[in-house]
Every structure is written in C-alpha cells, then in structure tokens.
C-alpha cells in the first residue's frame with residue numbers, strides 16, 4: 001500500500017505505529033479526522049494474515065468512526081486501533097500498559113474503547129496509564145462493556161428498517177438470520193427473541209452458537225450457509241466486507257441490519273443491494289449505540305441520558321431512508337452525505353481539536 005497516497009485520498013490526519021518488544025505489542029493507531037472533536041474509536045485485537053491487512057483494517061475502521069460519530073451527532077472525531085495478535089493467547093498486562101502509554105502520548109487527540117478482541121478488563125489496564133480510555137469498569141464511574149448498548153441500538157435501528165420494508169416495525173414472527181453471535185449479537189438475539197422473532201444463527205465459535213440455540217431457540221447453520229437462508233432480515237454481526245460479489249447473489253432478505261463495521265466490501269456493493277430493493281441500514285448509523293454510550297463518559301456518565309440518545313438510532317435510520325428515497329440514492333450514500341455535511345459545516349466554524357476540561361475524564365476515581 002502507498003500509505004501517504006491512501007491517507008491523502010481519504011484525508012487522514014495521523015497514524016502511529018506502536019512497538020514494544022518486551023510485551024509483544026504491535027499496534028497501529030489511526031486518527032482519521034478531528035474536526036468535530038477528539039478521535040474516539042475502539043481497539044481491535046485480531047490475528048491478521050499480514051501487516052498490510054492490519055493496516056488496511058485500521059484505516060477503514062478509523063474513517064468509519066469519523067462517519068459514525070458525525071452521523072450520531074457526537075462532538076467527536078474518528079480513530080481506531082488494531083493490535084496484531086491472538087486475543088485468546090497473546091494478551092498480557094504489560095502489553096495494554098505499553099499501549100496506554102502510547103495513547104497518553106497523543107494527549108487526548110485519540111480516546112479508545114473496546115472492539116472485537118478487547119474487553120473491559122483490557123480497558124481497566126489501559127486506564128492505569130491514561131485517562132483517554134472509555135468503556136472502563138463501572139467501579140471507576142465508567143459505563144463498562146458497550147456491547148449490550150450497541151445491541152439495543154441495532155435492535156432499534158432494525159425496527160426502523162423493518163418499518164420501511166414491511167410497513168410495520170414489529171419483528172414478531174419475522175425470520176432473522178444473524179451472522180456472528182458474540183458480545184453484541186448475543187444481546188441482540190435476546191431482544192429479538194423477546195419480541196417473538198425466529199432466529200437463524202451462525203458463528204465459527206461453537207460455544208457462542210450453543211448459547212443462543214439453548215437460550216433463544218435459535219436454529220444453527222454453518223458459517224457459509226447464512227447468506228442463502230430463507231429469511232426476512234439479515235443481521236451481519238461478525239466482521240466486515242461480507243456484502244460482496246460472492247454473497248450478494250445468495251441473499252434472500254428484504255432488510256440488512258446488523259452490528260458489524262464496514263459491511264460493504266466496496267461502495268458498488270451498496271449500489272447493488274439498493275437496486276435489488278433491499279433496505280440496508282448503514283452499519284455506522286445502526287451500530288452507534290456503543291460509542292454513544294461510552295462518549296457519555298466524557299460528560300460524567302449518566303445511563304439515562306446515554307440511553308435516550310441511543311433511542312435516536314431509530315430516527316437516524318428513518319432519516320437516512322427518507323433522504324435515500326427523496327434523492328434516489330442508496331442508503332449508504334445518504335448516510336455519508338449526512339455525516340459529511342455535518343463535518344463540513346463544523347469545519348467552517350472551527351478547525352482542529354484543542355484539549356479542554358470537558359475532554360478530561362475527571363469525574364472518575366483512580
């Protein structure tokens with residue numbers, strides 16, 4: 001990859017390569033845009049096939065956070081970290097302490113939280129080195145694990161998308177295919193089951209599948225089968241790029257609404273599903289519940305206030321669908337316009353992020 005060319009094309013601000021030999025830390029922090037405020041985005045730990053793959057993931061995810069935070073109406077920019085390694089085998093305390101020191105070195109330009117492969121316990125370790133971390137344990141006055149809140153936001157957004165496709169936002173009796181039943185999707189399945197939906201699920205982790213089969217009466221299928229199952233709604237809740245040339249032709253759903261980041265491999269895949277008449281709830285709009293929740297920590301966490309804002313994901317998805325219909329454009333493009341217009345308006349009234357008291361997580365105890 002020609003890094004500067006890529007960064008220039010999508011207007012990235014900064015990339016930090018972090019290496020700590022003793023702990024084995026190999027991390028890439030990417031700050032995409034701080035027009036709206038400090039870059040808030042989670043830390044993913046994953047076994048990438050190559051450094052190139054890790055770099056590309058970090059870049060794509062960081063830019064996604066800029067759009068997510070802007071579309072959610074947060075005064076935050078976008079950034080993300082990937083740590084190269086196996087979250088089941090390669091973690092140690094020194095690694096997250098070392099990573100915390102790198103974050104501290106950015107002096108508030110980047111604030112982290114959980115993502116795939118990282119946990120509240122990891123955030124607690126980072127917090128020993130820097131206040132610029134959210135999703136820390138409630139014992140510190142924090143909001144804890146963002147996944148259940150993300151799940152609730154996805155559930156609300158799914159209802160808004162269903163309203164467009166089926167003329168009712170009730171999910172009772174709907175068949176919903178869920179790809180990946182990890183932290184977010186387990187909680188999503190609970191909401192869907194409580195509303196009377198029928199679940200078809202898959203995961204590469206058998207234990208995760210067994211849990212939702214046992215608790216919510218879900219039917220399990222193999223990972224490759226999930227795209228082609230007969231269903232009303234497809235909920236991608238694993239990793240990104242799963243709407244692509246290989247999968248689109250298999251899809252039977254009328255709605256795509258799930259938690260995964262970067263679901264479209266390329267924008268042309270968003271055009272294709274639009275032409276097929278599928279109502280697509282743009283990933284970064286529907287999965288903003290977690291970041292809305294952790295962002296509230298910056299004001300001294302208040303769960304009621306955070307949940308009220310998460311409720312607005314229903315309205316945000318409805319608004320994106322309305323713009324899509326009004327302007328005859330796919331929903332992914334409508335969401336991009338919403339986010340870009342907000343950033344542009346703010347860019348004209350202020351430029352770069354400056355640290356002020358509101359961004360210091362002072363309400364917590366150490």
Ligand SMILES: NC(=O)c1ccc[n+]([C@@H]2O[C@H](COP(=O)([O-])OP(=O)(O)OC[C@H]3O[C@@H](n4cnc5c(N)ncnc54)[C@H](O)[C@@H]3O)[C@@H](O)[C@H]2O)c1
Pocket residue numbers: 114115116117146147148150179180181182183184185202203204205208223237238239240259260261287288290291
């Ligand atoms: N956790 C959050 O609050 C949050 C917020 C916004 C977006 N997201 C996104 O939602 C997605 C899920 O996040 P999570 O926190 O639940 O992660 P997780 O790691 O707990 O769950 C992901 C699940 O997907 C499974 N999986 C991976 N590859 C798969 C495949 N090919 N087929 C089937 N299953 C597969 C994993 O085994 C795991 O159980 C991610 O894309 C994440 O970036 C998460």
Ligand SMILES: CC(C)C[C@H](N)C(=O)O
Pocket residue numbers: 040041042043068112113114115116135146261287288290291294
């Ligand atoms: C909780 C958030 C800061 C990060 C989350 N993983 C997301 O992608 O939105």
